[in-house]
Amino acid sequence: MSASLAAECNEVKERYDTCFLKWYSEKFLRGNAQTDECAPLFTQYKTCLNKALKERGIDKMLEDAREDSRETDIEYMKPSGKS
Amino acid sequence: MKIFQSTTHYNYDWEHVSTANWQKYSPWNEKTPHVIAVDTLSRHVDPASGVLRTERLITCEQNCPKWLTAILGGDSKSQVYECSYVDPKSKTLTLCSHNMTYADLLSVRETVVYTPSAHNPESNTQFTQTAKITAFCGGWQKIKNKIEQFTVDRFVENAAKGREGFEMVLERAREVFAQERERMEMSQRA
Numbered sequence: 001m002s003a004s005l006a007a008e009c010n011e012v013k014e015r016y017d018t019c020f021l022k023w024y025s026e027k028f029l030r031g032n033a034q035t036d037e038c039a040p041l042f043t044q045y046k047t048c049l050n051k052a053l054k055e056r057g058i059d060k061m062l063e064d065a066r067e068d069s070r071e072t073d074i075e076y077m078k079p080s081g082k083s
Numbered sequence: 084m085k086i087f088q089s090t091t092h093y094n095y096d097w098e099h100v101s102t103a104n105w106q107k108y109s110p111w112n113e114k115t116p117h118v119i120a121v122d123t124l125s126r127h128v129d130p131a132s133g134v135l136r137t138e139r140l141i142t143c144e145q146n147c148p149k150w151l152t153a154i155l156g157g158d159s160k161s162q163v164y165e166c167s168y169v170d171p172k173s174k175t176l177t178l179c180s181h182n183m184t185y186a187d188l189l190s191v192r193e194t195v196v197y198t199p200s201a202h203n204p205e206s207n208t209q210f211t212q213t214a215k216i217t218a219f220c221g222g223w224q225k226i227k228n229k230i231e232q233f234t235v236d237r238f239v240e241n242a243a244k245g246r247e248g249f250e251m252v253l254e255r256a257r258e259v260f261a262q263e264r265e266r267m268e269m270s271q272r273a
Contacts, residue, residue: 005120013122028128062124062183076134
C-alpha cells in the first residue's frame, strides 16, 4: 500500500486500505456492497488524516478543489449508469 | 492549452485491473517514486446509481527545472485532488484529477477511464488517458508556452513510467491472489 502524507497515520491507513481492498474485490465487485465492515477503520484513519491536513493548511486548498467534482458527479453517477 | 491523450490495453480482466488500481502507487510499483503519498479523503456507494465514489489526495515530489521553480515558487511537494467513480454494472472506472498546487498559474486536468476492451472484454482492459494543460500567466505567451510544453513533456514521461509501474503491480497482485487461493484450497482440504 502507499504511504500517507502524515507518517503518524500510516499504521491505521494500512489497516484500512487492506480492509477496503478485500471489501472491493470480494463484495463490491460481486454486487454485495450493502455492508461496509471497513467503516470503523476509515473513521479512525480520517480522524488522524484530518488533523494532519489542518496542521498543514491543506484543508483550505481542498475546499476549492472539491468544488469541481460537482460536475463530474453529475456525469459519472447517473442513476441508470452507462449501459 | 495543450492536450495529451493516450490509449493502451492491459492483458488482465477489468476486475483485476480496477482492484489493482487502488494499489497503483504501492511499493510494488518501482517506477513512480515521484508519488510519495496517496490518502483517501472520502468514500461511499451512491445509493441511486450503485457507483462507488472516492476522493483521494495524491502527494508528489518532483524535481523541477530551476527556471520553473523560479516562476512557480520553491516547494518541491505538490498535491493532486482526484475524484473517482466505479460503476460495477457497466464495468467502468473513471478517475478525474487536477492539480491543487500552483492552481493559480497552471491547470492540469486529467481523466482516466478503464473499461473492458472491445476486442477481448473478458480478459483485456482498455485504458484511456486525457489531460488538458493550461498555463495562466497573462501576456507572457512565450513563458506560457514554455510552461505548457514542459508540463506536457513531464506528463508523457510520467505516463510511460505509470504504465510500466502499473504492469508490475498487476503482475504482483496476480501472484498474491494465486497464492491466497492456493492457501484457501489447502486449508479447505485439511
